[in-house]
Amino acid sequence: MARKQASQGTPATAALAAAGVPFVARPYSHDPAAASYGLEAAEMLGVDPSRVFKTLMVDVDGRLAVGVVPVNGNLDLKAMAAALGGKKAALADPAAAERRTGYVLGGISPLGQRQPSPTVVDDSALGLDTILVSGGRRGLDIELSPAELVRLTGARTARIGTRRNQ
Structure with a gap:
């Protein structure tokens, strides 16, 4: 896979480039009226939705955490809490998620936060050769x-x- 970063520079792509990790920037034309950013990305990029993952900020027992799940499913909050040794999880306040990550909703990447x-x-x-995650802005995976x-x-x-x- 070729490393790409030209004109797509975000903290996420910068983190990948700095680490020397091969990646492909996959820009697409984002529709602000899209009901689901992740499903929109899968459709616009012609990729099976099980390969496109959404990044969700979660509050686990008062601490913010990141859950990365396929866009054709949902985050199991109980499983998320358990994975981090917590008791209870809820989706994080959107403003808190944006402050913590430095990204806007619909463009939160698990990288470069x-x-x-x-x-x-x-x-x-883990069963896939490659996956797609947000590149740090709406319209970029x-x-x-x-x-x-x-x-x-x-x-x-x-x-x-x-x-x-399924």
Whole structure:
């Protein structure tokens, strides 16, 4: 996979470039009226939704954390809490998520966040050669090895996603 960063520079692409991790920037034309940013990305890029992962900020027992799950499913909050040794999880306040990551909703990447948070990647990613995650802005996904995503974010892997259409 070629390394690309020209004119797509975000903290996420900068982090990948600095680490020497191969990735492909996959820009697309974002529609502000899209109901689901992740499903929009899959459709616009012609990629199976099980390979496109959304980044969700979660409050686990009062601490912010990152859950990365396929866009064709949902985050299992109980599983997310358990994966981090917590008791209760809820989706984080959107403003808190934006402050913590430095990204806007719909463009939050698990990479290059202003303040890194404990991260859990759904274990379904490990069965894929590459996955796509937000590149740090709406209309930009990054394709990379799931093993590199886990390594760079210091993530744990666990079954934190619920599956649809299976």
